[in-house]
Amino acid sequence: MVEKQMTIKNDRFLKALRREPVDCTPIWIMRQAGRYLPEYREVRAKAGKFMNLCKTPELACQVTLQPIDRFPLDAAILFSDILTIPDAMGLGLEFLEGEGPHFSKPVRTEEDIVQLPTLDPEQELGYVMDAVRLIKKELHDRVPLIGFSGSPWTIGSYMVEGSGSKSFSNVKKMAFNTPELMHRLLQHLAHSVSDYLLAQMAAGVDVVMIFDTWGGMLSTPDYHAFSLVYMQQVVRKIRENTAFSHIPMVLFTKNGGMWLESIALTGCDAVGLDWTIDIGSARERIGDKVALQGNLDPAMLYASPQKIEAAVADILNRFGSHYGHVFNLGHGIEPGIDPEHVSVLVDAVHRLSRR
């Protein structure tokens, strides 16, 4: 398997994740296969429901490759969703126009939790593995492929709320009033996420990332108790599997800037940073225990090319001359961004970081 990774033509991203020397800082962009690309919108329009795009390996492959064909990005990321697991558990996932994800059967009671199935990823989530295999084939090892999952807390929050939320009152009610129930759900999800990521690894992804979108809604002790501990379990379970010990793992908690030290101690290889964190002080706090991924304000892509360049230079400067930096936005790219500005960004990162 290590040999397989060696065959990847542009391996800057993998090297940076290992804090090894690189010729320049690698970059990929969260949600790089997304609505800001006209070619994506075209496929999306034809696909009908959003989940059709995820569930049809040919389409998922097509949109995964679109940004790689257009920009000299250093990694591809599987086109999928962080809610594939609860969808496969039969909770009735729908994406409502302008409202985001919605589950017709939210998980609220002990009975709901007990009834959740244990997934076999190659079965119920076989479409994801098929997409990975197809993308790997079509990618021709140009760049590494990133697989991913939502974190147990983030997936669990959606399952309990039944949708996105501002206050997360339902999931917090469960966490605060019946923590044993919350932990039972999160434990189940930690197993599901581990199995899911291991299956993605077996199918061929070169890196995995865990998106903890909602961990930052918790207080510091609750973040550690309900989110971080389960991400750590996932990391450990995956690391027990020596066949995949060469596959780097990236953890990203949005609004997790205060907890970077704890995140770095999970055994992950890299920590994703949102844009509010100063990457220089993040580096100072964490040292070279892990690589850092981030962290341009996604809204900076609305600015002029000169401003984008200056912002890139600032982040590269703040990170300093160490190895172990993967450039990215601090959150997903927004639909209104001009693709030309993405070109400017990718070029600026490579050019300004050239050794």
Next chain:
Amino acid sequence: MVEKQMTIKNDRFLKALRREPVDCTPIWIMRQAGRYLPEYREVRAKAGKFMNLCKTPELACQVTLQPIDRFPLDAAILFSDILTIPDAMGLGLEFLEGEGPHFSKPVRTEEDIVQLPTLDPEQELGYVMDAVRLIKKELHDRVPLIGFSGSPWTIGSYMVEGSGSKSFSNVKKMAFNTPELMHRLLQHLAHSVSDYLLAQMAAGVDVVMIFDTWGGMLSTPDYHAFSLVYMQQVVRKIRENTAFSHIPMVLFTKNGGMWLESIALTGCDAVGLDWTIDIGSARERIGDKVALQGNLDPAMLYASPQKIEAAVADILNRFGSHYGHVFNLGHGIEPGIDPEHVSVLVDAVHRLSRR
């Protein structure tokens, strides 16, 4: 004026803000006069538009006193809104049902900014000062009265976006592409906010607080350049006025946990903390330079009385035996909270912190 503050019967809150000994930790609750109270909903229903409530001193006074009459809270806060300034500037503020604030005339161009009037708070915002005077009269010095304003950045964000936003793309476009324009707007707002808070002080408030709801949407350097520097200007301008040097100032940046040290250096007396920050490590980082206000997760009020008590005990423990703690939620109380749970909270804070 100092003597006037001396006459306040329950002055625990003022003492805590000065880091002086108190018999127990004072508590007030952000948005304590709000929809979770049936008596508030009654007045609100009769008032028609939300701004009528703010603009009718008798009604503002009535709802300000409701939580004080119901709970043994240690401070009252003026019932008003953080958008009174742009409303008085003629931007056409409306509160749309379920959508929050909306301006019919957002500020987007140099011309828009140049045309913004300089407010005389006793004129255009006279209803606020009338409310302060009436509340002070009706409060009979039972507890101190808090006045407040939005921060220049937060008010400016609403003015440029025309409403709340997820991405803040319009205001960030202005900040990144035409920073000189952004700074001109923020400079104007810093003057307006200073004048507004000075007028509230002259009308009788005992403490002022600045709510920086959207500073946390900025990167670290942008937070310092576009939000913090203008809050600092406001603090300095107010502190130049020796008549009010005894009136404590509290700054609160939501999602500002990474910047506490900088906030504490503005010259404010206290820093408000959202619930994601560990108040123990906040205290360690800041020392006793300022008092700290916070920081229970607002969703904890959905939990059972026993859980609420345990969460209160945890925060009191984390803060430790120092003086200079004002208990509060980490964000406004939510409409769905049972008022009985607020009773439990207030009682727990007083009882568990009793010296």
